[in-house]
Amino acid sequence: MIRLPRLAPLLGAAALSASITAACTPQSQTAPTEKEVSSALVNNVVLPSYQKLVAATENLKEDLNKFAKDPTDANLEAARKQWKTTRKTWEITETWAYGPAETDGFDPNLDDWPVSRKELAQALDESNFSKTTFADLDTTGRGFHGIEYVLFGDGGQAVSAASMTPPQLLYLQIAGEDLEQNAKGLLAAWSGDEGFGKADVEADPSKTVSDILEGMTGCLDEVANGKLGAALEAGKDELESTFSGNTGSDVVSNLKGVRLAWKESKLQALVKAQDEEIAKALTDQLNAAIDLAKALPKRLNDKIDDPATREQIEDLQAAIMAALETTTAVSEKIG
Known part of the structure; x- marks a missing residue:
């Protein structure tokens, strides 16, 4: 852990707890039970958030397909905008990225970082880029950041619709589909009576x-x-x-x-x-x-x-x- 600057005035956790406990008075409020908290986490937080993620990844897949089939600057900009919109629906879920996100590999499949620039660049240089080529990529060459790398470039030469190669356009189509499927898989893993939400969290x-x-x-x-x-x-x-x-x-x-x-x-x-x-x-x-x-x-x-x-x-x-x-x-x- 990096030692951060300007933190000297902060109270330690134990001191803070002690000082606040000493200052407070007994509360008459009725607290929710742990069971109610557990149910609310699953049904009010996790499932709705992953439903939004699935909907957003579907929209991103559609925009990536549209751009790949008609590579204009307007379609490129629309895909970039949707990438950012979709990104928000994923990043808000980081607090509960445990369970299937870890054990079933959805987190790295969706959001591994940093990008393996060399591996991805080499793959995209192949004229016969295919679904097999994509599947052979490490998770650092797929997911949100692989798509980001192709859509926006690495900060060097400017990316435009005209500069996109056929392998890059095919990559975006395959990667968009893969992102959506992983989002759907994560939602499914939390859902239903046998899903992680009810069988593990609420249990x-x-x-x-x-x-x-x-x-x-x-x-x-x-x-x-x-x-x-x-x-x-x-x-x-x-x-x-x-x-x-x-x-x-x-x-x-x-x-x-x-x-x-x-x-x-x-x-x-x-x-x-x-x-x-x-x-x-x-x-x-x-x-x-x-x-x-x-x-x-x-x-x-x-x-x-x-x-x-x-x-x-x-x-x-x-x-x-x-x-x-x-x-x-x-x-x-x-x-």
């Missing part, structure tokens, strides 16, 4: 509460230390979604996903019934972090070396780490 409500908090802390840590911290240390090539300049949007969606899991799973209400002050603190910290993320430059990769932008990123890191410490305190309190 073990007490574990669900811990899993939500673990997912929140994991996502907050990844954004602060991985997506942002690594880029501050090593430069813009470490920024995920750098080809499209979409890093800032990714970060906003990640943080919105943390807030969605916190609120819509009823975990916030569960914690509030025990300690209203700590629940409010975490909600306020998540809102503050999202506001700071929204204020980042649109193309963060073009501004990463600007001192003012770096200060913005450091402020955002500090806000995220404050939310992470409070999440840890919540976990210690109710765990």
Whole structure:
């Protein structure tokens, strides 16, 4: 883990929990049960989010097919726009990217990073590129970022409709179909009586509460230390979604996903019934972090070396780490 700047004023998780507990008074609110939290996570958060992902990947597949069959600049721009729209529906799910996303390989199939530029470039240089060629690619040559690499280019020579080769156009069609199928597979893995949602998550409500908090802390840590911290240390090539300049949007969606899991799973209400002050603190910290993320430059990769932008990123890191410490305190309190 990268040691972040400007974090000295933050309270440690244990100290924060102790100070808030001492300050609060008993609450008369009726808390949702762990079973209700478990059910809400599956039915109010996870399944609707994956349904939106499936719908968005279907739209992206259609736009990629349209562009491949009629490679105009207008169709290229439409495909790029839909890629960014679809990207949001995936990035918001990072907090609950456990279970089938890990065990069945959907996460790397959809979102492996960084792109294996050399492998992908070599494959696309083959005149006989086919579905077999695509299937032989590592996950770092497929998914969101493989499509992004072909649609937007790697930041070198400008990409236009006229510059697209037949292998690249075929790749986009195959990759769009593959992305959609993985999104559908992930939704199916969570659905139904035998799916992960009911058979695993709802079947073990007490574990669900811990899993939500673990997912929140994991996502907050990844954004602060991985997506942002690594880029501050090593430069813009470490920024995920750098080809499209979409890093800032990714970060906003990640943080919105943390807030969605916190609120819509009823975990916030569960914690509030025990300690209203700590629940409010975490909600306020998540809102503050999202506001700071929204204020980042649109193309963060073009501004990463600007001192003012770096200060913005450091402020955002500090806000995220404050939310992470409070999440840890919540976990210690109710765990």
